């Protein structure tokens with residue numbers, strides 16, 4: 001086949017019946033504020049680690065809700081706390097991140 | 106003065122002897138256990154310090170000044186200082202003078218342990234000697250001193266505000282038993298000596314007391330029971346001592362040599378830490394100091410309660426208290442025992458296990474180069490004016506430098522470090538060390554106090570001088586490379602925790618600001634400065650509670666009546682900026698604005 005330099009993108013359909021959201025539910029149990037994220041993206045805009053890994057708390061929370069593997073992103077978080085400073089929902093993001101690091105296996 | 110009881114013994118001394126034996130045995134056993142818990146090199150250091158003349162002198166001086174006279178507490182709160190020192194010093198003198206009396210009048214009894222304590226019971230006045238009268242006068246005087254201290258303690262229990270404390274600690278049953286028995290010891294002693302004064306002699310308290318009682322009661326039937334009561338109360342006090350806050354009395358004797366030997370806390374529960382926990386008398390000074398005390402719900406997470414929970418071994422609460430604290434360091438700064446609350450919490454946090462570990466080895470950061478590097482830190486990206494101002498001032502002074510994280514860099518690691526993830530923080534430290542050392546720099550200018558403390562304490566950067574821009578600008582001005590114009594505004598300077606208490610930088614910012622504007626001082630400044638509430642030290646404090654702290658901290662600054670607030674920490678700047686009713690500026694911004702040939706708008 002001719003290589004056009006691009007390909008079909010992966011389907012981003014999320015099959016809720018098939019995703020494993022146990023981790024997300026466990027996270028929300030341990031830190032209820034995680035559930036109040038409104039995906040505004042403020043944390044993505046400021047994240048120190050984002051330019052190195054595409055990391056942001058917003059993406060991590062999305063990933064957990066979709067049952068995706070978010071470890072490569074989480075590994076780059078420096079716990080710097082900038083996301084805490086900007087989150088309009090007042091989420092204690094560092095606590096959320098530490099909690100994820102505690103429960104992830 | 107002659108011996109009245111030929112055998113030199115009466116059964117009422119037995120409770121006292123029992124209590125004394127118990128408390129001495131307990132302390133000896135505890136001391137040996139703690140010595141064994143110390144790491145070998147620390148133990149060696151301690152033994153060495155015990156035979157070094159300078160530390161011997163220091164130990165004696167500190168035991169005298171801290172345990173007996175409470176000099177540091179006097180400076181902080183004279184009423185509390187008087188209360189503690191009158192009880193401690195007065196009691197000490199009663200014991201010492203008791204021994205002197207025995208030596209002077211009945212020297213053959215000095216081998217009897219209880220004699221100095223119950224001296225008045227065992228002697229009879231033979232003839233009026235000046236020596237006896239003088240000793241009795243001293244004894245009454247010190248007894249009066251102790252009782253005045255006890256009276257203040259009683260008042261403090263009822264109304265803590267009278268002694269200048271907003272909050273006082275709540276006590277457990279065992280502490281209450283200890284406290285009431287301590288309160289009872291001295292009135293009972295006075296009573297017993299009053300009843301005996303017509304036999305043994307007495308002075309200005311005991312002789313009139315004796316007249317009054319004998320004229321009312323007309324007999325001596327109360328004499329022996331009162332001595333019994335005195336001895337029993339002493340016994341109760343000594344038996345509950347190891348399990349109450351009064352354990353601080355013997356523990357301090359061990360804490361002082363450990364501190365003067367320069368030992369560091371290595372384990373949050375064992376060795377030195379254990380001595381610190383035991384040495385806390387629950388005085389509650391750290392309660393009023395702690396920024397968390399503005400919320401009722403958080404008062405119970407102050408250091409005094411950490412000490413208590415550590416004694417009680419309540420793991421759930423220890424964890425909760427350890428994670429909540431802002432690590433602002435104020436409790437440590439005000440504690441006259443030198444209890445390292447933040448340090449203990451950090452060690453406690455390090456025990457949490459995480460299943461996911463970060464890895465920063467793949468992160469690519471452009472390599473800096475130059476003699477002078479500037480590291481603005483990640484927090485400054487939220488307050489970009491700080492970085493821009495530092496850059497502008499350095500350009501104006503003609504400094505040739507490289508802003509190493511202008512386009513973003515690796516965090517200094519301190520937020521990770523204060524979360525107790527020390528190894529993970531090392532990962533960042535190593536990367537930054539490599540970058541800085543490879544750049545060939547000899548000076549690293551930092552604008553964030555959080556990074557500053559980390560670079561200074563946890564990095565190994567041979568040949569590189571780490572300075573906060575405050576120090577650096579101060580030097581630039583001294584060298585004549587910067588000239589400032591004075592502005593009309595009056596600023597109050599907020600000491601950021603990590604810069605003030607954390608790194609001891611108090612004068613340079615005031616000197617710098619004083620050149621650029623008028624300055625006013627807040628009531629609580631320098632080492633007493635109140636954390637802005639934004640600290641990354643806390644892992645669990647939520648937004649609403651932080652807001653309360655920020656507002657309380659702002660109130661302290663408003664009290665100076667300054668037009669604007671100045672600080673030197675990007676985190677404080679952002680935190681205050683949220684709620685302040687007047688402008689908040691970083692010192693760098695002010696300096697930049699007031700340097701000649703510049704009219705950048707704020």
Ligand code: SF4
Pocket residue numbers: 043046047048049050055056057076077078079080081082083084093094097
């Ligand atoms: S704490 Fe982690 S997720 Fe939040 S901004 Fe910093 S690096 Fe990004």
Ligand code: SF4
Pocket residue numbers: 036037038039040041042043044057058083086087088089090091093
């Ligand atoms: S800033 Fe807060 S609310 Fe917005 S996406 Fe991030 S975590 Fe969610």
Ligand code: SF4
Pocket residue numbers: 384385386387388389390391392408409412436439440441442443444
């Ligand atoms: S920690 Fe220090 S200041 Fe706090 S109660 Fe104990 S001795 Fe007092």
Ligand code: SF4
Pocket residue numbers: 394395396397406407408430431432433434435436437446447
């Ligand atoms: S470090 Fe600060 S916040 Fe933590 S207990 Fe001490 S005074 Fe309170």
Ligand code: SF4
Pocket residue numbers: 431433554555600601602603604635636637638639640641674676677680
């Ligand atoms: S933000 Fe500033 S004042 Fe607040 S804890 Fe940090 S360094 Fe201290």
